[in-house]
Amino acid sequence: MQTVFTTDQVHARDRFDYWHSVACQRIVEHETIPADRSNFAASIEVGGLGNLELVEFHNSPMQVSHTLAHSDRARPDQLFVCYQVSGSVFIAQNAREVTLSAGNLTLIDPLLPYDCRFLDGSKTLVVKVPRLELRARLGRNRELVARIVRPVRVDDSLTLTLTAMLPSLAATMAPVTEEMVGNHAVDLIALSIARTLEGETARVSSSKAILLARIRTAIDARLTDSNLHAQDIADAVGISVRYANELLSAQDTSIMQLVLARRLARCRFALEDPHQGHRTVSEIAYGWGFGDLTHFGRKFKAAYGTTPSECQMLARRM
Structure with a gap:
């Protein structure tokens, strides 16, 4: 401040x-x-x-x-x-x-x-x-x-x-x-x-x-599951996928879009964390539920304007 x-x-x-x-x-x-x-x-x-x-x-x-x-x-x-x-x-x-x-x-x-x-x-x-x-x-x-x-x-x-x-x-x-x-x-x-x-x-x-709040909590609790589907989140909350997405549409997102955003944020945190500098990009991506490194790299660059490897290298230099 x-x-x-x-x-x-x-x-x-x-x-x-x-x-x-x-x-x-x-x-x-x-x-x-x-x-x-x-x-x-x-x-x-x-x-x-x-x-x-x-x-x-x-x-x-x-x-x-x-x-x-x-x-x-x-x-x-x-x-x-x-x-x-x-x-x-x-x-x-x-x-x-x-x-x-x-x-x-x-x-x-x-x-x-x-x-x-x-x-x-x-x-x-x-x-x-x-x-x-x-x-x-x-x-x-x-x-x-x-x-x-x-x-x-x-x-x-x-x-x-x-x-x-x-x-x-x-x-x-x-x-x-x-x-x-x-x-x-x-x-x-x-x-x-x-x-x-x-x-x-x-x-x-x-x-x-x-x-x-329950939708977000259910998503955060299941981010590491690479087989996570929208139905799994809806079932955990006790509502339909359609209604869950209707609620999230007010924030211009959906269940799976929010899952992707949360996973990317977790990966970025890990890549920039000096205490996790020993971890490889693939280990971090797979650890947070991504099953395809090409897909992960493309989505990461679209979200943050840099590749995961570049993000990690810059964090190490800083």
Whole structure:
């Protein structure tokens, strides 16, 4: 994570105005009223993990309003997963009001107006997730914004733990590893957010998110099987191949396309891993379920723009 702003090096009279301009650029446009302008303190750190943008910031108490005018200028391709690192913040969006305490997260849509009140000691992590990624897992359901994910279930605790770790993982791993971790994080976040609707009338998105997570889990558990077929995955999940592919079509993929993508990602990780430098390309490919080296090489180059051997040689030199 890179610090892009801190009030430590700014004169007291300029701190809030300077922070506000940077925050509008790095987080989202908004109007802000600080509780104490003369003693205002804040910092902003940014980073990335795969296709996720990370913004972590702390600030003195203040009120924030993201108005309809701000929403009209917001990026349409992102949704915000807000994880509260410390302190608390009051959030109101879509006719719901929640208080986000340390260790909880919620979903905010920057294309909708919202209001926040940050209390003393607040530190927040905003994970900017591609809208299509979450929509593929959750649908277009606006009822999912401003709902709190708490560590009530074991799997929700895993979601929150991994989300909290994302800043410490940024820029520490190979790109393929970051992509894998980011995808798993989005899977878990989507599943936990979807479950906040359980017990209410709008449950379609929740059931789809759970099925998508089960499909991905079933695939990951069987990648080494060179005889894996779409029917095997559908049987493991308890649905038809047609319905599974219908669910995955929202992400522009299918069972076997996802199997291929996962296998290629695993092979790339192995080829770039210095601890696996003794392994041959063929051993790695066969180990992850590929039965034809020519097919593997062609698909690998199409996905990553280099051959498996070139990938491994470059990793060894680096």
